[in-house]
Amino acid sequence: MADARFPLAIRPRPEAGPLARLAAVLGGLVLGLAISVALLVGAGVEPSALLDEFVLVFLASPQSAASVLFQAEPLMFTGLAALLAFRARFWNIGIEGQMIAGAIIATAITLLPGIPDPLRLPVMALGAAIGGMAWIALPALLRLRLGVNEIITTLLLNYVALNGLLWLLYGPWKDPVSGFPYSAEYTAAERLPSLGWGRVDLALPLAILIALAIAFLLARSRFGFLLRFVEANPAASGALGIDVTKVVLTAVLASGALAGLAGFVVSAGVEYRMTQSFFVGYGFSGILIAFLARNRPILALVVALLVGLLMVGGQSMQVFYQIPGSMVQLIQAVLVITVAASDFFVGHRIVLQRAEAAG
Amino acid sequence: MDLQTPMTEALTLTGIDKAFAGFPALRAASFGVRRREVHALLGENGAGKTTLMNVAAGLYRPDRGELRVFGEPVVLDGPRAARKRLIGMVHQHFKLVPTFTATENIMLALEVQNFAAGRLEIRRRVGQLAEDLGFPVPLDRPVGTLSIAEQQRVEILKALAAGSEILILDEPTAVLTDEEGARLLANIRRLAERGTAVVLVTHKLRDVIAHADRVTVMRGGATVTTADPRALSLDLLTALVVGEVVATPTARQTTPGAELLVARGLSVSAADGPPLLDDVGFTLRAGEILGIAGVGGNGQTELVDVVSGVRRADRGSLRLAGEDLAAAPVATRRARGFAVVPADRKTQAMAGDLSVSDNYAVGGVLRTAFGGAALDHGAMRRAAGEAVAAFDVQGVHRLGQKASLLSGGNAQKLVLAREFSADPKVVVVHSPSRGLDMRAMAAVHARLREARDRGAAVLLVSEDLDEILALSDRVAVMSRGRITAEFPAPVDRQAVGRAMVDHG
Numbered sequence: 001m002a003d004a005r006f007p008l009a010i011r012p013r014p015e016a017g018p019l020a021r022l023a024a025v026l027g028g029l030v031l032g033l034a035i036s037v038a039l040l041v042g043a044g045v046e047p048s049a050l051l052d053e054f055v056l057v058f059l060a061s062p063q064s065a066a067s068v069l070f071q072a073e074p075l076m077f078t079g080l081a082a083l084l085a086f087r088a089r090f091w092n093i094g095i096e097g098q099m100i101a102g103a104i105i106a107t108a109i110t111l112l113p114g115i116p117d118p119l120r121l122p123v124m125a126l127g128a129a130i131g132g133m134a135w136i137a138l139p140a141l142l143r144l145r146l147g148v149n150e151i152i153t154t155l156l157l158n159y160v161a162l163n164g165l166l167w168l169l170y171g172p173w174k175d176p177v178s179g180f181p182y183s184a185e186y187t188a189a190e191r192l193p194s195l196g197w198g199r200v201d202l203a204l205p206l207a208i209l210i211a212l213a214i215a216f217l218l219a220r221s222r223f224g225f226l227l228r229f230v231e232a233n234p235a236a237s238g239a240l241g242i243d244v245t246k247v248v249l250t251a252v253l254a255s256g257a258l259a260g261l262a263g264f265v266v267s268a269g270v271e272y273r274m275t276q277s278f279f280v281g282y283g284f285s286g287i288l289i290a291f292l293a294r295n296r297p298i299l300a301l302v303v304a305l306l307v308g309l310l311m312v313g314g315q316s317m318q319v320f321y322q323i324p325g326s327m328v329q330l331i332q333a334v335l336v337i338t339v340a341a342s343d344f345f346v347g348h349r350i351v352l353q354r355a356e357a358a359g
Numbered sequence: 360m361d362l363q364t365p366m367t368e369a370l371t372l373t374g375i376d377k378a379f380a381g382f383p384a385l386r387a388a389s390f391g392v393r394r395r396e397v398h399a400l401l402g403e404n405g406a407g408k409t410t411l412m413n414v415a416a417g418l419y420r421p422d423r424g425e426l427r428v429f430g431e432p433v434v435l436d437g438p439r440a441a442r443k444r445l446i447g448m449v450h451q452h453f454k455l456v457p458t459f460t461a462t463e464n465i466m467l468a469l470e471v472q473n474f475a476a477g478r479l480e481i482r483r484r485v486g487q488l489a490e491d492l493g494f495p496v497p498l499d500r501p502v503g504t505l506s507i508a509e510q511q512r513v514e515i516l517k518a519l520a521a522g523s524e525i526l527i528l529d530e531p532t533a534v535l536t537d538e539e540g541a542r543l544l545a546n547i548r549r550l551a552e553r554g555t556a557v558v559l560v561t562h563k564l565r566d567v568i569a570h571a572d573r574v575t576v577m578r579g580g581a582t583v584t585t586a587d588p589r590a591l592s593l594d595l596l597t598a599l600v601v602g603e604v605v606a607t608p609t610a611r612q613t614t615p616g617a618e619l620l621v622a623r624g625l626s627v628s629a630a631d632g633p634p635l636l637d638d639v640g641f642t643l644r645a646g647e648i649l650g651i652a653g654v655g656g657n658g659q660t661e662l663v664d665v666v667s668g669v670r671r672a673d674r675g676s677l678r679l680a681g682e683d684l685a686a687a688p689v690a691t692r693r694a695r696g697f698a699v700v701p702a703d704r705k706t707q708a709m710a711g712d713l714s715v716s717d718n719y720a721v722g723g724v725l726r727t728a729f730g731g732a733a734l735d736h737g738a739m740r741r742a743a744g745e746a747v748a749a750f751d752v753q754g755v756h757r758l759g760q761k762a763s764l765l766s767g768g769n770a771q772k773l774v775l776a777r778e779f780s781a782d783p784k785v786v787v788v789h790s791p792s793r794g795l796d797m798r799a800m801a802a803v804h805a806r807l808r809e810a811r812d813r814g815a816a817v818l819l820v821s822e823d824l825d826e827i828l829a830l831s832d833r834v835a836v837m838s839r840g841r842i843t844a845e846f847p848a849p850v851d852r853q854a855v856g857r858a859m860v861d862h863g
Contacts, residue, residue: 009420009436220733220734220736221732221733221734222724222727222729222730222731222732222733222734223732225717225721225724225734226724226725228710228713228717229710229713229717229721232710232711232712232713233706233709233710233711233712235706235707236706236707236708236709236710237710238669238689239667239669239689239699239701239707239708240689240693240708240721240722240725241668241688241689241690241692241693241694241725242690242721242725243688243690
């Protein structure tokens with residue numbers, strides 16, 4: 001029996017252990033990074049420079065570390081926003097729109113007289129959360145009541161929010177001093193206070209606190225249990241008497257609130273005003289972060305840091321090596337593809353074929 | 360059969376071992392089938408029948424053991440290789456593209472080169488084949504619009520059109536009515552007479568006794584024996600299958616109590632065509648099992664959905680001790696003491712990706728038995744562990760393992776354990792033993808009788824007439840969305856059967 005066979009075979013694996021899962025994700029990550037390095041080197045960056053910009057700088061200089069953390073702050077919020085919605089099987093592609101809505105409300109609050117200084121930041125944060133929630137409420141209700149696909153509605157509402165923002169910036173909110181299309185600068189009481197390490201501000205501990213709260217909620221609370229059931233099988237959940245609409249709506253509104261907060265974190269912590277493009281990239285990076293972190297909140301913080309590192313490193317690449325800024329997005333995309341592909345190895349095993357003992 | 364003549368086996372499997380993730384599914388299993396015979400492969404669910412046949416069909420590679428086709432040792436590395444060796448398998452879950460016609464589905468399997476010419480040629484050949492076999496199949500309608508029995512015929516034609524001379528049928532009668540099943544088995548006999556080697560995988564003893572030339576019994580992944588079924592008594596065959604004789608239940612002795620659940624005029628209209636439920640009413644007393652018999656697709660699913668609250672009736676009332684629940688959400692009904700065991704347990708009653716423990720505890724979590732805000736996970740696991748033991752759910756290595764890894768019978772026991780954990784007043788069950796082996800079925804039936812004897816009102820909807828007759832105190836027959844007949848106990852099987860097929 002001459003059997004010229006390929007020596008490897010693919011076998012389905014019913015239940016992968018946590019180690020196999022971790023190995024698969026890490027393998028995907030490493031492959032993605034290897035491809036990214038090849039891309040960057042191909043674009044003319046010295047391999048040693050890569051090490052400098054992406055690894056050594058972060059370890060060697062506390063200032064660079066701080067800038068990465070600072071860059072990661074809004075990403076942590078958008079990542080958490082994305083994963084909460086995904087946990088409810090609601091594909092929130094409208095995080096940027098919700099960020100804009102949140103930041104608009106926060107900025108509107110800065111324009112209100114009569115709020116005492118110490119209350120300004122909390123009121124702005126609350127307003128931003130409500131703004132984000134309001135922006136996701138319509139897609140949520142359309143989906144839950146009429147079955148309208150939320151991918152379309154949340155995505156398109158991004159453009160509605162953007163055009164609303166442009167109208168504000170070119171109209172009523174145009175900077176009274178310079179006439180440029182951005183809002184008046186926030187006052188000192190309306191800016192997130194620094195923690196005294198680079199530009200790292202209050203948003204970082206807030207993000208960590210929220211991530212811990214979400215992790216606890218998912219693992220230990222009754223709501224988290226019901227949400228896990230709805231995620232795993234919505235039809236059975238309904239048949240068991242879980243109020244699926246309520247569970248999904250709660251998670252989705254919380255997602256919108258976090259996205260709104262992300263808008264507030266950028267406007268009150270980075271720009272200190274509303275600009276035309278303060279939100280760019282954060283929303284889609286949030287989706288990437290939730291995906292890479294497998295919808296786990298603590299992991300999302302770690303992935304947000306990595307994406308922050310990628311962004312900061314990419315910025316200096318842009319300055320020193322004339323690498324286009326879109327390279328960072330390309331690397332993100334490569335990572336998504338390789339990690340998504342690694343899922344295959346969670347469900348399957350590659351085994352070495354044993355030679356068949358013939359008759 | 361003349362056992363003196365040396366007959367070549369068409370297909371032999373010898374000493375087959377197969378393990379999944381370290382758990383052995385087959386242990387040195389051996390099996391052979393000859394031309395011109397119907398060889399039954401009999402065993403409980405999880406005995407390894409389907410796994411062994413998947414090895415024969417090239418879907419699984421054995422860890423050890425030998426396959427021979429017409430005497431020649433072969434290695435099958437996929438269904439395509441099996442097809443080349445003239446082995447065809449009709450799976451329990453059909454592998455058909457619902458939007459394609461029968462002809463197109465068969466073309467897919469044949470991998471024809473020239474699409475247009477191949478289409479006509481195959482259409483002609485399949486039509487001829489169908490006619491020869493007495494297998495009426497609409498060849499030009501999308502398969503999704505065909506009945507289950509017709510889809511099954513398409514699967515069989517698909518295997519035969521590919522030239523299969525060894526035909527493996529996995530639980531072919533499980534999805535059919537009595538009548539359709541008998542017709543299929545007669546057709547299979549005709550196939551065997553034309554020279555095909557037929558493997559009939561089944562857990563129905565009756566099919567084996569009436570239709571098989573030989574029977575091989577499997578238990579716990581091993582082949583126990585091969586024999587002529589006519590030489591075996593039903594009791595002996597049963598003993599071989601389960602390893603011990605399952606006691607047949609005795610008739611009930613209790614008297615039903617007060618009227619508990621009263622349905623009147625329940626109706627559900629369809630977007631087009633006749634209503635799915637048409638003015639259905641019934642009265643269910645405490646301590647009584649009302650069986651709803653009928654050929655599948657006559658409104659049973661809608662009735663279960665409407666009573667359990669998954670679907671809202673357009674009209675009608677459903678009173679539990681006087682309170683109308685027809686518009687109440689599922690949660691309210693459950694709070695009033697409803698327990699529901701839907702037909703499709705894996706998609707309607709469980710979350711397969713979650714743990715055994717979670718799938719049991721969700722009932723308690725919804726009743727806030729494990730805490731209102733934060734959950735007591737220790738208590739949940741303990742309760743799940745006790746239930747798994749009490750309901751004899753097997754195959755649970757850890758309470759944290761995925762529920763989807765349980766076999767059908769054990770999954771059903773887990774669902775029953777959860778549904779019965781709060782001592783329900785009303786039990787709604789749909790085809791509770793579909794796809795289960797005898798032992799699991801006996802366990803499920805015992806639990807339903809227990810619930811009845813504790814005073815629950817049980818609505819048993821089933822397409823399996825044996826099940827209806829074994830359990831019910833009264834039987835109603837559904838046809839075209841209506842209840843067309845009612846029979847008090849003792850129920851005459853013939854009369855119910857006639858009512859089921861009489862669409863008058």
